[in-house]
Amino acid sequence: MSNAAPAKPMTVPDLAQARRAGRRLAMLTAYDAGFARVLDAAGVDIVLVGDSLGMVVQGHASTLPVSVDDIAYHVRAVAGGLHRALLVADLPFQADATPERALDAATRLLQAGAGMVKLEGAGPHKLAAIRFLSAREIPVSAHLGLTPQSVLRFGGYKVQGREADAADRLRVDALAVAEAGASLLVLECVPSALAAEITRVSPVPTIGIGAGPDCDGQVLVLHDMLGLDSGHRRPKFVKDFLAGGGSVAGAARAYVEAVREGRFPGPEHAYD
Incomplete structure (x- = not known):
């Protein structure tokens, strides 16, 4: 099985193909064309315009203040720097409160240049939104575990799924989002053993962030991958690739290689 990154533009079906081929997917966030160009050249498979921009770009304490306008602006900028990577855009807080709102927001983001949208959670209205979007030809990534838009309910940024009932909910939710039509699943801050179990049974590829080594791919926030001070506590799952990479381009290549291998x-x- 080859670990070489494909030269052609990455598509949604390519995500499942990479999984079948045993090739781990490398994903990073970006918020402008310059960094997007560097990540694309380094072989990053998926570039995410995340609502993390609220914290690392705008300086907020959480992702909650981010608007659809904010995401759309950064999607247009990032799209201008990409030729190969698949561009995914977050639906920000309450943009998916109803299927109709999700459709309006997702349409704007795809028209701005995204190839997929990501939404957090698996409650009834979230599953309804995934079904609604998927039925209208909009690719969707789900996001379970620590969902930053739920920070007020969680009482902070905490590992999810350690208790038996919470682990059971995650197992059920992972299958539910795939059944609803999601083509990708991000697992954030989940015990490694649970993430490995979910990955084994998930019908769609999984991308881990603080979810151990057994997911089908990994994602980091760009600023974390570069060891930059975002003004927030540094998570355990972060690694500074710039320290050994020598340059931003070298750090991106080192990240891709480390994920692939x-x-x-x-x-x-x-x-744990």
């Missing part, structure tokens, strides 16, 4: 994340980046 299964060297990142290591045990020190995982939760």
